[in-house]
Amino acid sequence: MASEDWIAVDWGTSHMRLWHLRGSDVLAKVHSADGMGGLTRDGFEPALKKLIAELPQEPQGDVLRVFACGMAGSRQGWAEAPYATAPCTPPSAAEAVRAPVRDGKLLVHILPGVKQTSPADVMRGEETQVAGFLALNKDFDGIICLPGTHTKWVQVSAGEIVSFRTYLTGEMFALLSEQSVLRHSVNEDGWENDAFLAAVSHAMGRPAGVASDLFALRAESLLDNLDPAVARSRLSGLLIGMELAAARPYWLGQNIAVLGARGIANAYCGALQAQGVPVTLADAERMTLEGLKAARASLQEIVT
Amino acid sequence: MASEDWIAVDWGTSHMRLWHLRGSDVLAKVHSADGMGGLTRDGFEPALKKLIAELPQEPQGDVLRVFACGMAGSRQGWAEAPYATAPCTPPSAAEAVRAPVRDGKLLVHILPGVKQTSPADVMRGEETQVAGFLALNKDFDGIICLPGTHTKWVQVSAGEIVSFRTYLTGEMFALLSEQSVLRHSVNEDGWENDAFLAAVSHAMGRPAGVASDLFALRAESLLDNLDPAVARSRLSGLLIGMELAAARPYWLGQNIAVLGARGIANAYCGALQAQGVPVTLADAERMTLEGLKAARASLQEIVT
Structure with a gap:
């Protein structure tokens, strides 16, 4: 076989x-x-x-x-x-x-x-990425962050998924940037990393204020012609900063691996590194494939 | 005239x-x-x-x-x-x-x-509702909250709009309940006031966690068949609670008037009253009309 x-x-x-x-x-x-x-x-x-x-x-x-x-x-x-x-x-x-x-x-x-x-939570697919990462990093003990539409923070120890939390951050970003009043103020693919990091830090310090900070993007766009690339980066930074504020018990003082597609994974890495957290980056698609290989290998063990 | x-x-x-x-x-x-x-x-x-x-x-x-x-x-x-x-x-x-x-x-x-x-902010239309409320309540000094797609908190003193902040809360509720993965878990018009108030209180205490508390609604729906009316009420309560946490300097110890359409205005009144804040409720549409009457009266003063 x-x-x-x-x-x-x-x-x-x-x-x-x-x-x-x-x-x-x-x-x-x-x-x-x-x-x-x-x-x-x-x-x-x-x-x-x-x-x-x-x-x-x-x-x-x-x-x-x-x-x-x-x-x-x-x-x-x-x-x-x-x-x-x-x-x-x-x-x-x-x-x-x-x-x-x-x-x-x-x-x-x-x-x-x-x-x-x-707290109630579910994953389907991310567990296979975690399996793939563990297959390549057998002794990993720490936190795996899987950014995406529904970003997951997974605590891994002794080869087990110990606990996890899912954040709606990516879906909120998509809805706000494409369908809310903010769609007039952001562009499709611009990125200003300094604006992103400043917004991460701002939202981590005052996460409750994100809903008004979001509207301020629209107001600055109307009143001060805010650059749409800056607006997009701040929108992303506000939502990720709010998530990092809540997920602090997961990442503070921890060993972190970020598994994701390039753009969003880089954003999370940058945000975490700005908090002084060392991060390992791995490609999500490759981890899925490695996880499926590991599952097949486990069948061989049963068959053998 | x-x-x-x-x-x-x-x-x-x-x-x-x-x-x-x-x-x-x-x-x-x-x-x-x-x-x-x-x-x-x-x-x-x-x-x-x-x-x-x-x-x-x-x-x-x-x-x-x-x-x-x-x-x-x-x-x-x-x-x-x-x-x-x-x-x-x-x-x-x-x-x-x-x-x-x-x-x-x-x-x-x-x-x-x-x-x-x-902070950069704008209103168009709400200022006329404020004018209408002041026309009927000449000596009002305090906070006017105008819930809606973009909820506004307006500090009024000596007949002036002193400062204000806008929250994207209503638009986020619409997008999340109608277009996100949560649309499968909430119904269109159910309301459970206890679930709403508990979610307000929860989010006020831990506003950063709202993006994961939102996903938990989906997970509880999948795992525990969460009642869609409860899910809808909690979704609303989480977003309004996050807003109340940020707007605390506006409402704490203040004289509050809520101007809004019946459903959403009642929700804000309930959430504020649960914090021990006395609230006056007024119909937004009527305030708009009174504000337009006041504007016409001010023209008569010019003409006269």
């Missing part, structure tokens, strides 16, 4: 990313917009096969194993993979559910997410 | 409300969706005449005076009415601008808004 062809899938709400591997070597990567949000239960297998058909080489072997993480395992997904409960190790193949398939050649394993009872 | 027919208009971004008055008596009220946001500069006079034509009685007289407040006076409006600068009395007829009209019978006065230099 070690050198067989297999498929790794990161199945999100709005997208799916798929890798074709031979053993641990990546042969190809493809993606589509067939996220869980746009599929009915019957639509997952066709969406998977459509994307596999786009691969440059047809996967070899009599059976084709697929390891998937993310929203495919949610209640509205392909097959519900019930949450593991923290504190726990990131779920491995033993906790995965098998998705129902018509094509007898496919063996589809969907990894569960992780839940926390109090 | 005292008993002439005239027109009062509250011209917002998304709507216009129009009253037909004879002296100080209201003969009729009509409204339309012809807000500033959907009109080009040439579209204001036709939109006004269209709504006047819907009145049950045609206004009498050789000329027809119109007093308008709100976004019709913005840079993208009918005619820009430059902001007065706080501290100042609410703008009167002397500061109004005359809108250009084709119909020689119309005399259109547009009242300006008020700006503040530091």
